[in-house]
Amino acid sequence: MSRSAHPAGPRHADVLPEGHYPPPPADLNALDPKVWARTVTRDKDGVVTVGGIAVTELAERFGTPAYILDEADFRARARAWRTAFGNDADVFYAGKAFLSRAVVRWLHEEGLNLDVCSGTELATALSAGMPAERIAFHGNNKSMAEIRRAVEAGVGRVVLDSFQEIVRVAHVAQELGRRQRVQIRVTVGVEAHTHEFIATAHEDQKFGIPLAGGQAAEAVRRALQLDGLELVGIHSHIGSQIFDMSGFEVAAHRVVRLLREIRDEHGIELPEIDLGGGLGIAYTSDDDPREPHEIAKALREIVSGECEVARLRTPRISVEPGRAIVGPTAFTLYEVGTIKPLEGLRTYVSVDGGMSDNIRTALYDAEYSIALASRVSDAEPMLVRVVGKHCESGDIVVRDAFLPADLAPGDLVAVPATGAYCRSMASNYNHALRPPVVAVADGEARVIVRRETEEDLLRLDVG
Ligand code: LLP
Secondary structure (H helix, E strand, C coil): CHHHCCCCCCCCCCCCCCCCCCCCCCCCCCCCCCCCCCCCEECCCCCEEECCEEHHHHHHHHCCCEEEEEHHHHHHHHHHHHHHHCCCEEEEEECCCCCCHHHHHHHHHHCCEEEECCHHHHHHHHHCCCCHHHEEECCCCCCHHHHHHHHHHCCCEEEECCHHHHHHHHHHHHHCCCCEEEEEEEECCCEEEECEEECCCCCCCCCCEECHHHHHHHHHHHHHHCCCEEEEEEECCCEEEECCCHHHHHHHHHHHHHHHHHHHHHCCCCCEEECCCCECCCCCCCCCCCCHHHHHHHHHHHHHHHHHHHCCCCCEEEECCCHHHHHHHEEEEEEEEEEEEECCCEEEEEECCCCCCCCHHHHHCCCCCCEECCCCCCCCEEEEEEECCCCCCCCEEEEEEEEECCCCCCCEEEEECCCCCCCCCCCCHHHCCCCCEEEEECCEEEEEECCCCHHHHHHHCCC
16 A cells, blocks of 8 residues: 555554554565665674674764665666666756765766756755756756856756746846756656556646646747757656656657657757656565666667657657665664553554654655664564654654564664655754764765754754
8 A cells, every 4th residue: 555655745653454564574684685785784793784884883983873875885876877878868866865965976976967956955066076067957946046056057957847937047047148058847747656657637736837738838939039048858757766667658758749849840859858767766675676777778768769750869868866876775773762562553663763864654654674783683573663752653664564572672773775865854853963874885984964963953043
C-alpha cells in the first residue's frame, strides 16, 4: 500500500491490519547491497563499517544522530550517470536532494552539471566553484532578486515556469544587456510515482505551463518574441521515485509533438529537451531500480524514435537525477534510547532523532529498512516500529522492521538510503539540532556539514 501512495499530507500512527507485515529476513545481520552504500560492510567483530571506518568510531567522534555519506559511492554514481549519458547529453544533479559545497566540488570534478531551485542553492553552488554556465535555475516562483542573481551570474539556463516569468526574465536580461538561455517547463499531463504512472488529467498542479489548450505553444510564441531570451528547449519533469519508463515515453511523445508544432509554426527546431529527474532507488530489498546506462539507453531510444516519426533532428537530451545519485550513498546513524514492548501490539524502539532528520516516513508514508550496526546478534527477529523523540505520534522513522530481540539501549542502528531529501528537508522541530553530514572515504572521515549547535539556534532568536 504505502509504496504506491501519492506524496500527500501527513499521516498518523495508523495501525496496519495483522498479516500486512513482511516475513522476517533470513539473516538479520545481512546488509543488502541494494539499499546500502557501496563500501558498507561488517568488520570481523560484526560492526558495520563504511569507507573502512567502523560506525562505533564514527558515533564516538561525531555523535548521533548523524548522516554518514560514502564519498566513493557518490562519485561512482555521479560518474556512472555522466558516462551513461555521454558527451551528447547532459546530467544535471538536482541539488534539492542534498546540496553542500563538498558535493558541488565532487560534481564539478566528475563532470556533472547542477540544477538549483533557489537563490541560496545558487549561492552555494557558486561559492563552491561550480561554473555558472553549468547551472540550471528552476523554481515556480523565482523572485526578481533571484532572477537577477541568476542572470547576472550567467547561469546556463533558466527554466521558465509561468507566463509572468517569461516577461520577468526577459526584462532582467535586457536590463543587464544579456540574452538569457531559457527552457520552458511544460506539464505534459503525465504523473508518475514509483511503479505506476497515470497519463491523464495531471495538469492540476503548480508547476509548469500546460500543453493542454495550447498554453505551452502560446508561451513559446511569447518567449520567441522577446530579445532578452534565447529559447533553447522544452523541459518536463513527471514525478518522483519512478521505476516504470512508460511515463517518460508518454512525456517525450508529447514534448516532441510540441517541438514539431514549433517547427511547423516558427520554422525552428529547438535544440534541447530536458526530461527532468525522478528515477527511483531501492529503499527496501523489494525495490528494483534500473542502472543509469539502462535509463540512458531507454530515454535515447524514446526521444530519437519520437523525433524520427516527427521528422525532427534529435535534440540534445538532459536529465536531472537527484535521489538516484545521492539517495543510496548515505545512511543515518542513531543510538537506541528506549525500547517499549506493548503486549499484543508491537515493540516501539525510540532513537535519538526522528521526523526532524527524516520527515519522509511521516510525510509520504515512505518505507525504509534498518539494521543493528554496532554488533551482530543471533537473537530471534523482533517486529518493531522505530520512532523518534519528537512530541508527535506520527514521528516514525521505520514503520515496520525487524531487529534482533536482544536489542538494548545504547546499541547503534542505521537506516540506509537516507542521502536524498532527509538532510535537505530536516527541521528544528522541538528545537532539534540538525545532524551533521559526515563524508567517509578511504579510511578518512570528515564533517562536510556540521551539527547545529544551541548557539546556532539562539543566534536566530533575537529575543
Ligand atoms: N528536476 C525537477 C524539476 C524536480 O522538481 C525534481 C524533484 C528533480 C529534478 C529531482 O528529482 P529526483 O531525481 O531527486 O527524484 N521531497 C520529495 C521529492 C520531491 C522532489 C521534487 N522535485 C521526496 O522526499 O521524495
